Amino acid sequence: MIVHEVEPYNAESPPEALVGQITPLDTFYGRNHAPIPQVDAESWRLQVDGLVDRPLELSMDELRHRYPERSVVATMQCAGNRRAELMEVCDIPGQVPWGPGAISTARWIGVSLADVLAEVGVRPEAAHISFTGADVSDQAEPPQPFGGSIPIPKATSSEVLLAWAMNGEALPAAHGAPLRVVVPGWIGARSVKWLSRITAQAEPSDNYFQTEYSILPPEADPHTAKRGEGITLGPVAIHCAILEPGKDARLPSGPTEVAGFAFAGDDRTVERVDVSADHGNTWTHAHLEPPExxxxxxxxxxxxxxxxGETELIARAWDSTAAVQPESLATVWNPRGYANNAAAHLHVTCRS
Known part of the structure; x- marks a missing residue:
């Protein structure tokens, strides 16, 4: 792992861990805003309340046996992925300098959030489902548990899970045990870990991290920005990364294999990846593996x-809505360093 912080633990996956469809548990990226809480699974209870007809309190045993077990393979990505590249445009103080490895994929196992919401009976006036975790962060003033929300249409989609396992093993404490939310296609911050409460409400969550994960205008000061000033983040934007060759690699000139991954986010798919070795004058269409x-x-x-000699490789992806990655990092720079989806650039040196 490439460890950026020990406490709270923030570490990204090394490039070699990202070449397979499923990321091993020991190299799955970790993003935290507080120390990892130790939750007793025996005494743990999930509260489901708010604008519902029948509030519930569920133990883990009740959750497992009350609803059908479901699984989904889903990629999870931190909103700050590739922030280090934006920091080369202009410094972003106080933020984790993520490379391209704040992304991983797992097979998640649990129950459908939609099944739980159907049992409690969400009232018509509810428009959002909020989540509260057990990790308390002092980034908020005063300190508060990490939380966030998603709109009802996403919350009731079949792919959104309350997960207790990943890759066939019990959910590790570092990834949210005993239970976490998995919101496929959305930024990782909405997949709240160490889940303790689900609330149906008319408005989005008022948790500090709901609006902290937003894109501010370039001229804004993130320390004085008012709630609602930025664009609150949800679905991941189309982007790609070059995994092979490695950064600043020295290679023989001639035919060279270039490889990486692309991720469209939400329920979109990647339709094409273009790669260039001549500053974008000509492009080669990459062979693209189909998504699961x-x-x-x-x-x-x-x-x-x-x-x-010196060469800069460029890769760009197109999604199923025909959206393409912007070419310049400067066009997507923002003072929190979120949602960098500029085309991937990689410098290499070739010898004859």
Whole structure:
């Protein structure tokens, strides 16, 4: 793991862990805003309340046996993925300098959030489902548990899970045990870990982290920005990364395999990846692996003939709505460093 902070633990997956469809548990990225809480699974209870007809309190045993077990393979990505590249445009103080590895994919097992909501009977005036975790962060003033919300249409989609396992093993404490939310296609911050409460409400969550995860205008001061000033983040934006060759690699000139992944976010899919070795004057269409479902990344590879000397590789992805990655990092820079989906650039040196 590439560890950025020990407490709270923030670490990204190394490039070699991202080449497979499923990311091993020991190299799955971790993003936290507080120390990892130790939750006793025996005494743990999930509260389901708010604008519902029949509030519930569920133990883990009740959750497991009350609803059908479901699974989904889904890619999870931190909203700050690739922030380090934005920091090269202009510094972003106080933020984790994520490379391209704040993203991983797992097979999640649990129950459908929609099944739980159907039992409690969400009232018509409810428009959002909010989640509260057990991790208390002092980034908020005063400190508060991490939380956030998603709109009802997403919350009642079949892919959204309350998960207790990943990759066939019990959910590790580092990834939210005993229970976490998994919101496929959306930023990782909405997949609240160490889940303790689900609330149906008319408005989005008023949790600090609901609006902290937003894109502010370039001129804004994130320390004085008012609630609602930014664009609150939800679905992931189309982007890709180059995994092979590695950063600043020294290679022989001639035919060279270039490979990476692309992720469209929400329920979109990646339709094309273009790769260039001549500053975008010409492009090669990469071979693109099909997704297991709309909520997973897609790996790609292409063979380019690289000239002797310094070369900058560029990769860009297109999604099923025909959206394409912007070419310049400067166009997506923002003072919190979120949602960097500029085209991927990689510098290499080739020798004859």
């Amino acid at each position: 479902n709309p909520w997973t990344w897609q790996h790609w590879h292409a063979t380019l003939t690289l000239p002797s």
